[in-house]
Amino acid sequence: MTRWNARAYDSSFGYVSAQGEPLIELLDPCPGERILDLGCGTGVLTAEIAARGAVVTGLDGSPTMVEAARVQHPGLTFVIGDAAGFSVTEPYDAVFSNAALHWMARDPDAVIRCVRAALAPGGRFVAELGGAGNCAALTSAMLTAWREYGLPEPELPWYFPTPAEYALRLEKGGFTVRLLEYFDRPTPLDDCPGGAADWVRMFAGSLLDGVPPAVVEPLLRRVNELAAPALRRESGWVADYVRLRFAAVRA
Numbered sequence: 515m516t517r518w519n520a521r522a523y524d525s526s527f528g529y530v531s532a533q534g535e536p537l538i539e540l541l542d543p544c545p546g547e548r549i550l551d552l553g554c555g556t557g558v559l560t561a562e563i564a565a566r567g568a569v570v571t572g573l574d575g576s577p578t579m580v581e582a583a584r585v586q587h588p589g590l591t592f593v594i595g596d597a598a599g600f601s602v603t604e605p606y607d608a609v610f611s612n613a614a615l616h617w618m619a620r621d622p623d624a625v626i627r628c629v630r631a632a633l634a635p636g637g638r639f640v641a642e643l644g645g646a647g648n649c650a651a652l653t654s655a656m657l658t659a660w661r662e663y664g665l666p667e668p669e670l671p672w673y674f675p676t677p678a679e680y681a682l683r684l685e686k687g688g689f690t691v692r693l694l695e696y697f698d699r700p701t702p703l704d705d706c707p708g709g710a711a712d713w714v715r716m717f718a719g720s721l722l723d724g725v726p727p728a729v730v731e732p733l734l735r736r737v738n739e740l741a742a743p744a745l746r747r748e749s750g751w752v753a754d755y756v757r758l759r760f761a762a763v764r765a
Contacts, residue, residue: 534559534612534642540693540761541640543568547607550632552597552641553614557583557590563610564590573600574614598624605634615643619673622680626687633764639689645696645758646676652710652754655740656718663733668721677758689762696758703751708734710741713753 538559543549545567551560554572556579564570564587572592574580583592597618609629618625629639653670660668675683677696684691706712711734715722722730745752 535562537610537612537640537642537759538562538566540759541608541610541638543570543608548604549608549610550602550606552609552611552629553617554583554592555579555614557587557592559610559612560590560592561587571606573597598628600628600632602632606632606637607634608638608640609633611641611643613642613644615641616648616672616674619671622673622675622683623687626683626689630688630764635764637764638692639684639762639764640760642757642759643680644672644674645756646674646679648672648674648756649754650756651741651744652713655710655737656714656721658740659733659736662736663729665725665729665733668718668724671718671720674756675758680758680760684760684762688765690765691760691762693761694758695760697756699755699757701753701755702749703753706751709738709751710745711735711738713751 541549541563543563543566547568549563549568549570551557551563551570551572554560554574555576557572560570560572560583570590572580572583572590573595574583574592575594575596577594580592580594583590597614598621609632615622615625633639649672656670657667660666677694681691681694703709703713708715714734714737725733745754
């Protein structure tokens with residue numbers, strides 16, 4: 515299970531929210547629309563959508579994130595819920611999700627079913643997630659370091675689909691895909707003095723739980739050594755992100 519440090523997420527990894535602005539433009543929320551922000555995190559983008567006049571509810575599986583969202587945005591509604599098992603009492607005009615669907619790896623089809631059930635007929639599903647090849651250099655460095663230290667291969671917690679794979683899931687789940695973009699987005703890790711190691715601590719910290727405490731620091735140093743040729747620039751570290759952005763309509 516992934517544990518989230520909401521403060522670190524907002525301060526050192528604020529780009530996760532900052533990169534969501536084009537997605538809000540694609541969503542194009544209208545005043546009075548009912549919108550669900552699925553995997554809302556600390557509510558930064560939930561608040562941005564609400565600022566456009568929409569009535570927004572943020573849903574996240576992390577109690578820590580939801581608590582932080584409620585503190586930071588007391589005028590908005592945030593609930594704890596399982597993306598693969600939630601239900602709503604009144605349908606939404608749109609479901610929005612930024613940098614969250616790839617964490618919902620257990621049953622992506624169940625997530626899509628829940629989204630469809632939450633939408634009014636003709637409602638739209640607008641989202642961005644990590645696509646195939648996302649963080650390839652980062653994860654390769656991790657897997658190699660774990661292997662070199664004689665540790666069991668970690669079970670990575672993410673789901674990074676190809677465009678064709680996810681489009682098929684959407685279509686089988688009752689959606690018509692109107693737009694699908696797949697693109698590289700190298701992202702500076704400006705607030706990561708520890709390089710790839712800091713990224714691992716934030717986004718794959720649960721994988722360190724099974725590592726003997728004395729091994730953690732040398733293991734992460736080795737991750738940095740392995741990742742540096744691909745990801746360290748003169749200006750600093752860069753994450754090798756690949757994104758999948760889509761807009762679909764409930765058929």
